[in-house]
Structure formats: C-alpha cells, structure tokens
C-alpha cells in the first residue's frame with residue numbers, strides 16, 4: 001500500500017446502524033479531552049494484543065464484524081477507538097502512537113484503519129488529511145460505510161466539521177511489535193474518562209502532555 005487505500009460500501013447497512021446505537025449506548029463513551037489534538041470529541045479506547053482479541057469480542061461483540069474485516073494478520077497489538085465529532089469538532093495534525101504510554105520506545109503503527117460508521121449527508125469539513133513529511137498525499141471525504149487504511153507513519157488531521165449532525169469513525173492503530181515491546185502492552189485494557197478517577201486523570205495528563 002502506498003500512503004492509503006479507500007474501500008466503499010464495505011459492510012451491511014444494518015450493522016452500521018447497530019454499531020452506531022451500541023457505541024452511543026456504551027457507558028465508556030464520554031468526552032475525550034485528554035489529548036490536546038482532539039478538540040470537542042467523544043470516545044473511548046480498547047488496547048489489546050492479538051491474544052486478547054477474544055476478550056474484546058466478548059465484551060464488545062458489536063466490534064467483531066469490523067475487526068474480522070480490518071485487522072491485519074501480520075499485526076499483534078492494537079489500539080481501537082470510536083471517535084465522535086460534531087459541528088465545530090476537529091483533530092489537529094498528529095501521528096498515531098497511542099501505545100507509547102505503555103512502551104516509551106514503541107515504533108509507529110504498521111497501519112491505521114478507519115471505518116466511517118455515520119457521516120452527515122452533505123457534510124462540510126470533516127475531511128481526513130494525510131501528509132508525508134514533505135507533502136500532502138491524500139484527502140479523504142468520509143462517507144458512511146467506507147473504510148480507509150493509511151500508513152502508520154503519516155501525519156494526519158481532521159478538518160473542522162462545519163455542518164450539524166454527527167461524524168462517527170471507528171479507528172484502529174495496528175502495530176507489528178517485537179517480542180520485547182509486546183511484553184509491555186496489556187493483553188486487554190480499556191481507557192475511558194468514565195472509568196478513570198480524577199486523580200488518575202490529572203496524573204495521566206501530566207505524564208502524557210506535560211500540563
């Protein structure tokens with residue numbers, strides 16, 4: 001794959017509706033302001049190794065069809081996060097490396113997959129912009145039921161959404177780690193502001209972002 005790949009109409013529509021309902025109903029799905037790059041977004045994260053996949057599927061059966069489709073056979077560690085944007089939300093330029101809080105020296109993901117679960121019709125803004133160090137290599141206009149794979153070394157951002165309605169994506173950072181790095185990654189864990197104490201939240205902020 002060179003830079004990125006886009007597939008449309010990838011899953012049955014009833015599944016996307018179900019996913020929308022299940023994610024919104026999840027008690028873990030709350031305001032997501034831990035990271036400064038994510039402005040006005042909601043979400044939670046599931047961290048797992050391949051051997052924790054059955055636990056993910058037990059606890060979140062509604063993720064299974066997506067994981068069956070999107071997980072790459074050569075990857076062994078994953079960071080899965082549903083992400084909700086609404087009017088005024090945006091994501092500033094970043095490289096996905098969310099597992100670094102478990103292993104400081106971790107390499108970049110092999111690739112990142114993004115399923116667009118629901119996108120407002122005629123959405124203005126909300127494009128996924130992909131950049132290599134030198135130049136912009138792609139701009140994806142999300143559509144409901146499309147799946148994007150992009151190289152894990154690309155800097156990317158999401159333009160501010162300028163219309164009403166919700167843009168829900170299901171993002172999975174996929175890593176191909178060495179045994180040494182893999183040892184540091186939990187087999188299965190959940191990250192959500194809903195389950196963190198206030199003390200943990202401020203400690204995490206200081207550790208990760210220095211404020």
Ligand SMILES: O=C(O)CCC(=O)C(=O)O
Pocket residue numbers: 081083091096114127128156157158169171
């Ligand atoms: O929703 C998207 O298009 C990408 C979101 C993203 O970059 C992320 O969750 O790290």
Ligand SMILES: [Fe+2]
Pocket residue numbers: 094095096156
């Ligand atoms: Fe990202």
